[in-house]
Amino acid sequence: MARVKDYGNAELEEKLQDTSYYADDANPQFLEDVKKLSRTAANMCFQCGTCTGSCPSAPRSSYRIRLFMRRGVLGLEKEALNDPDLWLCTTCYSCTDRCPRDLAPTDVIMAMRNLAFKVDIVPRNFLKTVQLIYKTGHGVPNNDVNRAARVKLGLPADPPTTHSYPEFIPGIQKIMDFYKMKENADRILSEGEQ
Amino acid sequence: MSGNMRQYAFFLGCIAPNRYPGCEAAAIKTSEKLGIELLPLKGASCCPAPGAFGAIDLKVWYALAARNLVLAEEMNMDITLICNGCYKSIWEVNHILKHNDELRDGVNEVLAEVDMEFKGSIDVWHLIELYYDEKICGVEKVRASVTRPLTGTKIAPHYGCHLLKPKKERHFGDTENPMWFEELIDALGAESVQYRNKMQCCGAGGGVRGFDLTHSLDITNEKLINVQEVGADAITEFCPFCQLQYDRGQVEIAEKFGQVYDLPVLHYNELLGLAQGMTPQELALDLHAVDCKTFLEKIL
Numbered sequence: 001m002a003r004v005k006d007y008g009n010a011e012l013e014e015k016l017q018d019t020s021y022y023a024d025d026a027n028p029q030f031l032e033d034v035k036k037l038s039r040t041a042a043n044m045c046f047q048c049g050t051c052t053g054s055c056p057s058a059p060r061s062s063y064r065i066r067l068f069m070r071r072g073v074l075g076l077e078k079e080a081l082n083d084p085d086l087w088l089c090t091t092c093y094s095c096t097d098r099c100p101r102d103l104a105p106t107d108v109i110m111a112m113r114n115l116a117f118k119v120d121i122v123p124r125n126f127l128k129t130v131q132l133i134y135k136t137g138h139g140v141p142n143n144d145v146n147r148a149a150r151v152k153l154g155l156p157a158d159p160p161t162t163h164s165y166p167e168f169i170p171g172i173q174k175i176m177d178f179y180k181m182k183e184n185a186d187r188i189l190s191e192g193e194q
Numbered sequence: 195m196s197g198n199m200r201q202y203a204f205f206l207g208c209i210a211p212n213r214y215p216g217c218e219a220a221a222i223k224t225s226e227k228l229g230i231e232l233l234p235l236k237g238a239s240c241c242p243a244p245g246a247f248g249a250i251d252l253k254v255w256y257a258l259a260a261r262n263l264v265l266a267e268e269m270n271m272d273i274t275l276i277c278n279g280c281y282k283s284i285w286e287v288n289h290i291l292k293h294n295d296e297l298r299d300g301v302n303e304v305l306a307e308v309d310m311e312f313k314g315s316i317d318v319w320h321l322i323e324l325y326y327d328e329k330i331c332g333v334e335k336v337r338a339s340v341t342r343p344l345t346g347t348k349i350a351p352h353y354g355c356h357l358l359k360p361k362k363e364r365h366f367g368d369t370e371n372p373m374w375f376e377e378l379i380d381a382l383g384a385e386s387v388q389y390r391n392k393m394q395c396c397g398a399g400g401g402v403r404g405f406d407l408t409h410s411l412d413i414t415n416e417k418l419i420n421v422q423e424v425g426a427d428a429i430t431e432f433c434p435f436c437q438l439q440y441d442r443g444q445v446e447i448a449e450k451f452g453q454v455y456d457l458p459v460l461h462y463n464e465l466l467g468l469a470q471g472m473t474p475q476e477l478a479l480d481l482h483a484v485d486c487k488t489f490l491e492k493i494l
Contacts (some may be wrong), residue, residue: 025203037252056395060412069437087405090413091245092395093359097369104360110249117250129246133258137239139246140208146215149478153219159211162464169238171308175261178304179254 017123023074030077030115040104045069049094051105063088065095065105077158081116086121120188127185134182137162138171196292199319202440203266204232204321205284208240209253210276210461216478217434219311220395220467221276221321227339227470228246228331239261245400246425253300259287260312273318278300278433279351279399282356285318291361311353322432322462323366326374336381341471343388344493350387350426351375351419352440353406354433355395367394378462379430382469390420397404397428398439408450428458428489430465437461442483456485468493488490 007013034042051065052058058065063085069082080086086109094104116122129139136159147157158164162172176182210217216379222232243257248255261286266273289299292314299452302311314331333452354376358366366372370393382418397403397413400444421429440459447453458470464477470492479486 024490039219045237056397056413056416057409061217062219063408081255082316088402088409089400090355090395090397090402090410091249091400092355094355094393094395096360097362102362106360110252114252122250123401123405126246128405129243129401130250133240133242133247136213138208139240139243140212144482146212149481150211150215153215153476153478155211155215155219159206159218160236161206161211161213161238165237168239171261171310172239172258174307175257175304176254178307179252181254 001167011031017065024074025078026075026078026145028075030075030080034072034108034111037114038104040107042069042072042108044101044103045073045105046101048100050098050100052057054094054098056092056094057088057090061085061088065109068109068112069105074113077115080112081119081121086112086116117184120184122188124192126191127189130176130181130185133172133188134176137172199226199229199231201231201233201271202324203235203269204281205235205241205262205266205273205275207210207275207280208243209438213438214360214434214461214478214481216476216481217276217461217463217478220319220461220463220477223491224339224466224470224477225321228325228335228350228353230274230321231329233269233271235262235265235273238265239382241277241280244279244282245402246404247468249285249401249429255283256287256301257304259283259309260291260305262463263288263316263318264305264312265311266485267313267315268374272316274321274324275318276321276432276461277435278320278354279435281318282403283418285320287364288314288316288318290355291400306330306490320432322375322378323355327377333381336466340382340469342469342493344465345383345468347384347386347401347427347489347492348406349384349420350424350429351379351390351392352396352429352431352436353393354436355364355399357432373475375432375462379465382465386464387424389424389426391417396436397437397443400464407446410439411443411447411450414439415447415453416452418447418453418457421457422455426457427492428460428486428494430460432462445483447470449451456484456488458482458484460489460491472479
């Protein structure tokens with residue numbers, strides 16, 4: 001019978017059976033959440049750095065997409081979500097097009113931003129867009145200067161969107177309320193003002 | 195309209211109708227001359243913005259984009275649009291929900307609350323790809339529609355990001371150095387020019403313009419330096435958000451960085467409108483932050 005290797009330490013044995021990374025603040029579930037939301041196999045990243053090398057935000061900030069990929073793999077949830085650089089990705093997808101592992105680092109960032117919002121970490125401008133869409137259906141609503149210009153062009157003063165058909169707005173609000181999005185946006189914005 | 199016209203539901207988005215209405219007017223008029231009729235998609239909303247909105251909750255992004263798609267499904271008509279950001283939301287959500295039952299069921303659960311159902315029965319196209327597509331229109335037809343060639347002008351193409359990228363999910367091929375947009379520009383009698391790092395982002399997307407304007411403008415500034423280096427008379431693109439970033443961005447760059455370019459920025463539909471004989475007034479070019487006068491003097 002083959003000899004079984006044994007370190008004689010039950011706690012260590014258990015750790016060796018578990019292939020998750022061990023750090024005090026690591027959360028293996030973070031990687032799983034990121035993978036599910038981003039629909040990419042984020043764990044396959046081998047840290048080549050092609051993503052950071054392709055990134056238009058990298059040369060002008062401390063934002064490093066490769067670092068966020070590593071944080072995902074290691075489950076360093078707090079470190080990733082609390083880093084304001086998370087919001088410097090322009091979502092240009094250059095990294096995604098060039099990734100030799102065929103991953104989508106851009107979508108990993110999007111997933112991490114989603115997870116950050118769940119714990120109330122989100123820049124104010126994002127929440128303002130939510131409020132505008134809730135109220136008008138548009139992230140960039142019409143204004144009087146533009147209405148006058150539209151009429152001169154022979155277009156209706158308001159486009160044939162929710163602006164001309166406000167009866168569609170309650171449906172949009174219902175969809176957003178289903179996910180409590182507006183409620184959360186209002187709460188986070190008002191807490192920030194206190 | 196005559197029976198030869200192809201009809202599409204025209205998804206407007208936000209920035210074209212609410213900031214650059216000339217793009218909307220031009221898209222309708224120029225397409226008509228190319229056999230494409232754009233019909234209003236009544237009650238459509240923001241796509242919603244993929245970077246600013248999808249970033250905080252993808253589920254709501256799927257559901258609101260699906261609502262816009264259902265409006266077109268009810269018209270039994272394919273959607274066309276003139277903005278890369280809208281393309282990312284509307285095309286991509288359509289694509290994802292057609293191929294992912296789990297997400298689709300989740301979306302339909304919330305759409306049921308507003309008596310809607312996503313069926314996946316239509317397709318989504320950027321107007322620029324319809325123009326390039328030989329089966330729909332094609333470069334030669336665009337060329338034939340020109341009555342006032344933009345001869346003697348040098349124009350820098352900006353492809354933007356979300357139409358072509360990520361390439362493995364799209365159908366536009368190469369994203370390192372594509373040349374098809376240049377064909378469409380040259381068809382107007384203008385000369386398209388190549389410049390350094392042509393495929394770089396304009397800097398506006400992902401909510402970065404709202405989050406850190408200086409950072410965002412610094413990316414734009416790099417592009418403007420590269421475009422100016424080759425002596426372009428104007429930039430053209432097919433995304434009103436890129437247009438806003440380059441156009442209003444130049445005013446902001448002058449304030450923040452002290453650099454002045456005076457480089458007119460025109461949506462391809464505005465450019466096509468000029469080439470088909472539309473006047474600057476019919477395109478509301480006076481709404482542009484950068485005066486288009488120098489460019490117009492070359493062609494009028």
